[in-house]
Amino acid sequence: MIRAHAGFDRWLDRGLRLVVGGLFILAGVLKILGPEKFATDVSNYRLVPHALINLVAILVPWIEVVAGVCVLAGVWLRAAAQVVTGMTVVFFFVIVSALARGLNIECGCFGTVGGKHVGLVNLAIDSALFCLAILLLRRTPDRPTTDADAAEETPSPAPL
Amino acid sequence: MSSSRDGSRGRAFPRALAIVLLGVGLGLVGNLISPRGLPLVTPPKRIPKPEEFISLEKAKELWSSGTALFLDAREPADYAAGHIGTALNLPALSFERHFGDVAPLITPASPLVLYCDGQECDQSHRLAESLRRLGYTNSLILSNGWTVWRQAGLPTKQGGKE
Numbered sequence: 001m002i003r004a005h006a007g008f009d010r011w012l013d014r015g016l017r018l019v020v021g022g023l024f025i026l027a028g029v030l031k032i033l034g035p036e037k038f039a040t041d042v043s044n045y046r047l048v049p050h051a052l053i054n055l056v057a058i059l060v061p062w063i064e065v066v067a068g069v070c071v072l073a074g075v076w077l078r079a080a081a082q083v084v085t086g087m088t089v090v091f092f093f094v095i096v097s098a099l100a101r102g103l104n105i106e107c108g109c110f111g112t113v114g115g116k117h118v119g120l121v122n123l124a125i126d127s128a129l130f131c132l133a134i135l136l137l138r139r140t141p142d143r144p145t146t147d148a149d150a151a152e153e154t155p156s157p158a159p160l
Numbered sequence: 161m162s163s164s165r166d167g168s169r170g171r172a173f174p175r176a177l178a179i180v181l182l183g184v185g186l187g188l189v190g191n192l193i194s195p196r197g198l199p200l201v202t203p204p205k206r207i208p209k210p211e212e213f214i215s216l217e218k219a220k221e222l223w224s225s226g227t228a229l230f231l232d233a234r235e236p237a238d239y240a241a242g243h244i245g246t247a248l249n250l251p252a253l254s255f256e257r258h259f260g261d262v263a264p265l266i267t268p269a270s271p272l273v274l275y276c277d278g279q280e281c282d283q284s285h286r287l288a289e290s291l292r293r294l295g296y297t298n299s300l301i302l303s304n305g306w307t308v309w310r311q312a313g314l315p316t317k318q319g320g321k322e
Contacts, residue, residue: 032190034253035191035194035196035197035198036196036198036253037235037253039198039202040253040281040282040283043202043282044278044281050202050204050205051201051202052202053202054198054199054200054201054202055200055201055202057198058187058188058190058191058197058198058200059183059184059187059188061187062183062184062186062187062190063179063180063183063184063187064183065183065186066179066180066182066183066186067179067180067183070179076172076175076176076178076179078172078175079171079172079173079174079175079176079178079179080175080176080179082172082173082176083176083179083180086176
């Protein structure tokens, strides 16, 4: 029973890492392949000063990819989970802001794919991603997840 | 609480920062070496003058009479999903690659109506700029063109290049 539970836990963790890490890598790569289009999408939200639009369009996708790779590979997992969770929170408020202002714009969430206009569907997808990221964060063990982490950890003294 | 648990948690934030900084570094390097790299500082936007825009009613007249050629400035996938009937696709973001398809059909004096989609969309503006640089100055922009055309129930089509 305990072994079955541990097995389920392991598969759940792997599944979470695959979905969250995979989606972030996909989203980042699609934007990297279409930087001008993503810069246009960033501009459309009218949240970033004009001069900084290109910088945001250049950097955000790569942060997504690096965080996604770390999640997928289980490297610095807790830290990577913090980054992806933070990004979903930022995206949530960006989408809410666009909806509140009634902007008829493309989401830009997954690069040039689909060209779907920002709406409640995007909010729902981002919320789902946020929930998965939070679940990943909560399930990220404090024990080492890789051999490198294990080498860094020092054993704690036994309590008196 | 064990010290290893505290140690892990204490390291999470610096590692998170390192992940972000690694992304920043790779982004800057990737942009530098990419043929599609963007200028780090966004160039100033050219705002079209009011006389460069056309109303929906006027655009409908030009379309009905066949007087103007309509050009869809959006990406090919958006064009294929639906476009103004008889409009050709000339994506603003890949102008150089696609202009050759349209060039044989127009002259510098040809009346053109350019459109994209969304109140904030400036792809039609970029297309107008690209055409202007090549001497095609007789173009007008239908703002938020795809949405207003559809909402007016005017003829549309689906599918790739006409």
